Amino acid sequence: MANHQIRSGDNPDLTKERKSGNFNTEDLAAFLYGSRERVLRRREISKIVDSNPDLVNAVPLEFLSREKRMGVQMKKTSKLMSKIFDIADVSDQDEMTHLISEVFGTDGFPLAIHSIAFVPVIQGQGHQELVEELLPRAMKLEIIGTYAQTEMGHGTNLRELETTATYDKNTEEFILHTPTRSSMKWWPGNMGKTANYTTVTAQLMIDGKNYGPHNFVLQLRDEKDHRPLPGITVGDIGSKMGLPSIDNGFLALDRVRIPRTRMLMKYSKVAPDGTYTPPIHSKLSYGSMVYIRAHMIYLLALNLSSAVTIATRYSAIRRQGRIEQDLPEVQVLDYQTQQYRIFPQIARAYAHLFVGKEVLELYNKTMEGLDKGETDLLPDLHAVTCGLKSVVSFSSALASEQCRMSCGGHGYSEASGLPKLYTTIVAGCTYEGENMVMLQQAARYLMKCHKHAVRGEPLSYSVEFLGKRGESRSRIGMNEGNFEKEIENLFLAFEHVARRVIADASQLLEKRIHFGESKEQAWNGVTVEMNRAARIYTRLFIGRSFHRKVMSSPSTVRPVLTDLLSLYLHYECVDMASHLLHDGYCSGEQINYLKKRLYEDLAKIRPNAVSLVDSFDHSDRQLNSVLGRRDGNVYEALFQWAKSSELNYTDVLPAFGHLQKMMEENRAKM
């Protein structure tokens, strides 16, 4: 039994908590990150960053203007890139994720879109000539690119993009043009002030005919002086809820000419004479979307794990109020309401980290299959990632706000690091496919699979439960003492609900069509129920994934992970109580039993809470939180942080003169 975060000089309440944990945090960290070696590599990387003043913020970014913040991030980028090969294996995604997080936090990395979109798109969609010309330059960072698709007036529905790329046969050029205000490209990350190249998604027009949206490469700014090139209006779209260091940008194009070969022509082609060749498969760019979403789930989970680390540690050192009047003030972590706010979020953070990793593995497996011509795993993976993208982003956002609010007033201060975690996480509900749209995509898949199930046809792994015949009454509460059976009862309940909600949604849809609505109208009339179905399907998938992971965990950490899984499932089932009760599958007594178990789970987690979050092994710099410090010495640090506030540079703000004058005049009045 050991917690590796114990040091002398720490807040004694935290040390007490760390000693009460009944498992080895190093073992759990190793299980989380893949191996003991990976954990050590993480720490090595953190240590290198530590010892490089060039890579560390001199003052808290919270006190800087957006321009100064961006300056800090740009400077760190140039320093980091000059020595990155000495620090990390750039081909190892885990190492890079950790390194970027250590240096840039959640605040934004100037080369983010360059790395996750510009380079992969050139690579994946460019024809050989273009790839040879641009890819080495992009990889060597001679240029910085971004990806311009979304327009001010057009998001999800690419077919309606207004930007045009009109082919001019005579000069063998495309003319890129944004004809209206609403057609301005809007939102591309790092576009405003950083990138000098971009891909542009535009309607391909040849001889007056629209061939639909295609991608082109455009140089935005002069490579020497970084000024926008003629015909190009580019800038920052202004401040946002979060991500202050990111220059999301706008782009207006006034008949900008580019050579024909700047179209990305791996799949679709335009010959010099204007002859258009369509792609052989229409969904070949599918994979990269799935990949970005899968990766996103893991990043969201990491952010949530930071939030729960902060809330749990702070709740261990914060003493407030009494439970028994003749005893001293208690750690707020002893309040049931506090445990109920935080512990389910710890469970969620683990569940999301596990499912994030699993989906990344599924992605790799599916891609290997694709290379061999096996496409059957793709629709399932697509539905799973759509559902996960939506469920994980929204539930993580709510979870991180519960963590923040559990820290009382100090949670509202940027010193806690929690406001920024929320604004970063919640953005994930909107980008890379708005959640409502994502859920509907998953629901469409479920409707298809429901039909397969009814016809007794084979079902893919994520929807196998649709083919099962469950019992009509739950056995919840009837196997007390037999943990394996109890867990299976919870999954059976989950599956029962998922099956029924999917079948009900399908029936509602059919009924509307039967009564004369068009398919599309009918769908729109049942989308709320469709989205419910997609959510439950996704939550079942997360639960199953958590269970698989616990079953494969080493014996030293399995007991604590089992407690966490138990809490997770009881919480989920209580949350689904209305569905469980709906058709008499569960009784009210069974729901009461689930609640009782849930409250018992909270008490069981209590002594392990701090060790569970310590196992995430986040460094203080990553957490960027006065409240979540490893050493728990919060109050002195809070004062030191506040002293740096830009408002404290002078005792008297120059602008106070206005109020000073007002008071003086009032005093002079009779």
Place this chain on the structure above:
Amino acid sequence: MANHQIRSGDNPDLTKERKSGNFNTEDLAAFLYGSRERVLRRREISKIVDSNPDLVNAVPLEFLSREKRMGVQMKKTSKLMSKIFDIADVSDQDEMTHLISEVFGTDGFPLAIHSIAFVPVIQGQGHQELVEELLPRAMKLEIIGTYAQTEMGHGTNLRELETTATYDKNTEEFILHTPTRSSMKWWPGNMGKTANYTTVTAQLMIDGKNYGPHNFVLQLRDEKDHRPLPGITVGDIGSKMGLPSIDNGFLALDRVRIPRTRMLMKYSKVAPDGTYTPPIHSKLSYGSMVYIRAHMIYLLALNLSSAVTIATRYSAIRRQGRIEQDLPEVQVLDYQTQQYRIFPQIARAYAHLFVGKEVLELYNKTMEGLDKGETDLLPDLHAVTCGLKSVVSFSSALASEQCRMSCGGHGYSEASGLPKLYTTIVAGCTYEGENMVMLQQAARYLMKCHKHAVRGEPLSYSVEFLGKRGESRSRIGMNEGNFEKEIENLFLAFEHVARRVIADASQLLEKRIHFGESKEQAWNGVTVEMNRAARIYTRLFIGRSFHRKVMSSPSTVRPVLTDLLSLYLHYECVDMASHLLHDGYCSGEQINYLKKRLYEDLAKIRPNAVSLVDSFDHSDRQLNSVLGRRDGNVYEALFQWAKSSELNYTDVLPAFGHLQKMMEENRAKM
């Protein structure tokens, strides 16, 4: 049928929506704000602000540093105060609320705490001599005060405050002292840089004995040069999730001496010789807390009404995707998921505005009663406001985020005004009594009333339902066509659930005590269920209040308000489905029926949605939102807004030099 917001030049989609409304928006506005005259006064005040360049922001505050923002707000304050008597009736709360909102938005008013805390506390708790000395100076704004109670390490639990006021008989002075870091006063609004006076809550120490927390007045800064006085360390606590223009402050005191007469001695007294006289009643400051919370509910409701105005108008002009493939892109307001996201929040905004007003009236009635020695209304009002403070703040926060997310990417931009509304609203979950604590206070009252009910004793108005004997099966779905009966069925269901959840919580508590836990331990073991009970009780109160208001509305607006009430109640009941099903009170079919009605309500609201939000009559300046503009001409305005971004002052950011150099070096490499 008329919508008063129609003008030529507006976005045609918005005009179409305004024409489709089937009620007069002026009538609804008059009902909302009390009378036609009040609506006109609001507009007069808005017009005066409009015509005063001194009172209007020259550039969007979003693009300014905190220091510059505060400068703008301070300057506007001095200008406003010099002519405030010409603009509004300063004794009329509605007029003042509207005026402050027009000039300062949600961004923060430098005299906020001075007006809502410093002045009332001096007035309510000061002895005559002190009141005569300070009140005129405070009212005339010769000085600016704040209220220092919360400490860095101590919030809700006043008995644990560490700041001391030690009486020195020899000099007839108190020595104010903050002995530790955690005892520093932390969070008082406008304290950091603005106030020169404050009240200080400190443990009163006489001859080594602690008489508990009492209030004192302390001068913080020199009246001439505004420098902190000797022994006083004061400053800004740093940036927060929201409220950037507010200088929440810290205060450390190093044995600062103040005259004995600076203690607020209306109730408790310390004689020159150190003799202490305790107050006659211990809860006399009770009222002001209740008042602040009641007022807070109304302000939260106003903020939510802004959020729904923005989301609804934008959803009417935003076109994206198709429902029928051969028709043009649809207004996103036509999607069921969008309606489900936004319309319940419109209903909520109305419900909260109504209940906010009702509670303010109840407060006045209760205070009148108190003057006549009638104290029986007070506990009920206290429980109601505790519950409302918690339920309204949290549900409004979630609601405003749903509004924000329904605006897609643009909702994340500060141009939408929605991020600021969320960060302002959500702060209400924490200040003026943390929500979990508030709910427990309401729950303790409910436990008491439950006992009264069991014994057949009389019950106060908010808990009358506890004394009713309901039916064991709901009649939901059995009175289709009879609207009055249907509504009553919903309330009966609500009451049934509230009664049962309260009784269950009480039983759980008793059981734990029966099995040997102390009262306090037992309470802590059931607080999650207690909070559930308090929430349902509060939600029932809101629903009943909404119903009362609809019943008293003029016939011209009653139909649309009735639709909104129907939506509100169906939404609430579907949300409570697990409770309705728990004991077989409702069947699954009845829940399906509720859902069906809910979806029908969405369709019924659809043509009135824009007119419903137009009736809030918020000016464009109040909304401070590019997306929510009255005229709906969003896209051009979005570009104009973005152009003001501080990052667009130069084409090339000076800091870009770091990346420029990096690229140049990379290009030079072989």
